[in-house]
Amino acid sequence: xxxxxxxxxxxxxxxxxxxxxxxxxxxxxxxxxxxxxxxxxxxxxxxxxxxxxxxxxxxxxxxxxxxxxxxxxxxxxxxxxxxxxxxxxxxxxxxxxxxxxxxxxxxxxxxxxxxxxxxxxxxxxxxxxxxxxxxxxxxxxxxxxxxxxxxxxxxxxxxxxxxxxxxxxxxxxxxxxxxxxxxxxxxxxxxxxxxxxxxxxxxxxxxxxxxxxxxxxxxxxxxxxxxxxxxxxxxxxxxxxxxxxxxxxxxxxxxxxxxxxxxxxxxxxxxxxxxxxxxxxxxxxxxxxxxxxxxxxxxxxxxxxxxxxxxxxxxxxxxxxxxxxxxxxxxxxxxxxxxxxxxxxxxxxxxxxxxxxxxxxxxxxxxxxxxxxxxxxxxxxxxxxxxxxxxxxxxxxxxxx
Amino acid sequence: xxxxxxxxxxxxxxxxxxxxxxxxxxxxxxxxxxxxxxxxxxxxxxxxxxxxxxxxxxxxxxxxxxxxxxxxxxxxxxxxxxxxxxxxxxxxxxxxxxxxxxxxxxxxxxxxxxxxxxxxxxxxxxxxxxxxxxxxxxxxxxxxxxxxxxxxxxxxxxxxxxxxxxxxxxxxxxxxxxxxxxxxxxxxxxxxxxxxx
Numbered sequence: 001x002x003x004x005x006x007x008x009x010x011x012x013x014x015x016x017x018x019x020x021x022x023x024x025x026x027x028x029x030x031x032x033x034x035x036x037x038x039x040x041x042x043x044x045x046x047x048x049x050x051x052x053x054x055x056x057x058x059x060x061x062x063x064x065x066x067x068x069x070x071x072x073x074x075x076x077x078x079x080x081x082x083x084x085x086x087x088x089x090x091x092x093x094x095x096x097x098x099x100x101x102x103x104x105x106x107x108x109x110x111x112x113x114x115x116x117x118x119x120x121x122x123x124x125x126x127x128x129x130x131x132x133x134x135x136x137x138x139x140x141x142x143x144x145x146x147x148x149x150x151x152x153x154x155x156x157x158x159x160x161x162x163x164x165x166x167x168x169x170x171x172x173x174x175x176x177x178x179x180x181x182x183x184x185x186x187x188x189x190x191x192x193x194x195x196x197x198x199x200x201x202x203x204x205x206x207x208x209x210x211x212x213x214x215x216x217x218x219x220x221x222x223x224x225x226x227x228x229x230x231x232x233x234x235x236x237x238x239x240x241x242x243x244x245x246x247x248x249x250x251x252x253x254x255x256x257x258x259x260x261x262x263x264x265x266x267x268x269x270x271x272x273x274x275x276x277x278x279x280x281x282x283x284x285x286x287x288x289x290x291x292x293x294x295x296x297x298x299x300x301x302x303x304x305x306x307x308x309x310x311x312x313x314x315x316x317x318x319x320x321x322x323x324x325x326x327x328x329x330x331x332x333x334x335x336x337x338x339x340x341x342x343x344x345x346x347x348x349x350x351x352x353x354x355x356x357x358x359x360x361x362x363x364x365x366x367x368x369x370x371x372x373x374x375x376x377x378x379x380x381x382x383x384x385x386x387x388x389x390x391x392x393x394x395x396x397x398x399x400x401x
Numbered sequence: 402x403x404x405x406x407x408x409x410x411x412x413x414x415x416x417x418x419x420x421x422x423x424x425x426x427x428x429x430x431x432x433x434x435x436x437x438x439x440x441x442x443x444x445x446x447x448x449x450x451x452x453x454x455x456x457x458x459x460x461x462x463x464x465x466x467x468x469x470x471x472x473x474x475x476x477x478x479x480x481x482x483x484x485x486x487x488x489x490x491x492x493x494x495x496x497x498x499x500x501x502x503x504x505x506x507x508x509x510x511x512x513x514x515x516x517x518x519x520x521x522x523x524x525x526x527x528x529x530x531x532x533x534x535x536x537x538x539x540x541x542x543x544x545x546x547x548x549x550x551x552x553x554x555x556x557x558x559x560x561x562x563x564x565x566x567x568x569x570x571x572x573x574x575x576x577x578x579x580x581x582x583x584x585x586x587x588x589x590x591x592x593x594x595x596x597x598x
Contacts, residue, residue, distance in 0.1 A: 267492070269460055269499020294436045294555055298500045303534075312531055315442040315550040317503065319532045382534070393504040 118166045118384055125395060133395045134168045140266055142259035143171040143274045146252060146281030148375065149230050151176070152184050152223075159375045163276055166379055167387050171276070174255045176248040176284075179226030179233070183219045190215025234280055243287050253288045260296050270397060274390075275302030275318075276383070278375045282312075289313050303386060305378045321382045432558040435583045440576045443527060443549040451527060451549065452514075454506030463494035463562060464553070466526070468507060478523045479553045480513055481577035482562035485591045493590070494561035497552045505529040508549055513571040525573055527551050557581045560590025 122130060145163055147156050160173040195212020197205040236242055243249045259273040277285040282304040289297055290313055301317040312318045429437070443450070455468040455475075464479040479498065484491050501507045505528070513525040527549040534544045556562040557580035564581040568574075585592045 264496075269496050270502050293430060294433045294441070295497065295559055298497065298550065298552060298555065301503070314548050315436075315530045317500070317528070317530055317532075317550075319534045319544065321534055389504050397502070 133398050138169040140271045145171050145173045146277040146285045148279030148281050152180050166383050174252045179229035180223050183223035183226045187216045187219030252284050272301045277304045431587045441554050445547050451508040452511050453508035457507045463491045476521050480523045480525050482553050483565040490561050490591045494556045497556050500552050501528045558583050560584035560592045
């Protein structure tokens, strides 16, 4: 009896925790408005064709808003009207607050501003103009993110999504399953297929939970040799003639050829394949570029982050970028091989002798962070600057001012 | 000599041959080999030969662009190239010239520049290529250009443009002529469908 009460109590606590967790992940309910309500809420900057709202598509509109009312001090707000009840012409009404830069070309997947480090404002353009530029660029260009060594799938996807949001256009990650992923998958198997029965006194489920936990721990432990395998396997790619048969190289090549085919089919002479190459991803990327024709190479524009970036073929529109920590004196870090953040040395090792003289001109951005080589470290600085440059250059061409 | 020794010797010979073939063999096309020999890419140490950057405003055609110089629009004829009578080739040439459109502007080779009047020049034009960049306090990119590339040479070597033989008095004419010969010899671009080899 006592154990049942305990079981009930624990289950209740567990349910409460689960409910709280799920509630915190669920976005707050969105207000629903009719077109008439929306019109009353704010003066429309331009008339909306309400008939078009009867389609299934979401519609963007820019509202002029009296300052100090709904939207703080903002003069305008971009809203997204998503049909939820077309028959009665009811729409979900997204966006409260000042307009950030762009819906970033994600169409109906608008999620708003996400971080002051990455957002900025363009005073010369209206929100609608910004949207139109990003929508055009998303259709015209292709962006590829080449990841570094020893990544986990979740991290690759997280970086890809962040890069896409900073740049404002879709980004494709080149699929490079690594040794570390094996450990992750073992962990996931233990968690999802063996354990996961929650609090229970059922002996079979309890045993399954314990087995699941053991497999999860084994998976975690396997990540370390997985990373070691990745580091050990990477040099194989550098053996002349082997690279094209190696999986990551082949997938990278396939991704670039597909992107190039898309860009070559565009009539706009500004269309490009943009590449964002991190560390080992830069070495793989450059190995692939070496096999492309000069004509294909000139349609690629991009940035390479950190060690490995020095192997860039000459004549390509590629920028080399690096971060250096100011957290620990460099003379101390310089004593530790591979961790010394001395880009020249690491890149020489990683590049396997295919380095060019470019490294002499390698430039650094110093940072307070101890570990500088994570891809996310480059985003608030280099990538944001590149995103601004990308938008401003292309907006001038697209809008003619 | 026993069989094992013969096999061993044979294997060694095969390995050496393979390595040799790997070293001397190349999948590079003749036009890319020509471009990699130089001229297509200019190193930063030779950048004194260039002036710029000029803001490029638009592409007028496969061999004509508009740049801004001193607040005034200048129509630049890209020297050495003339369009073909094939629209597909012209589009490819235009796209190649389109690579000049970038945030860094374009550079003009001083020894090949001919000023016709204040709003019309003939020139050999480069874009920036390999760069390093640091980010300034206001998140502006401060770039150091390591190499520059010349798309018009690519157009000639790939057969997307024809050599302009009416204009020969500039130092790079010989290089452009050689590039067109590469295209003719290998039946590239325009020369794939025209018998004028």
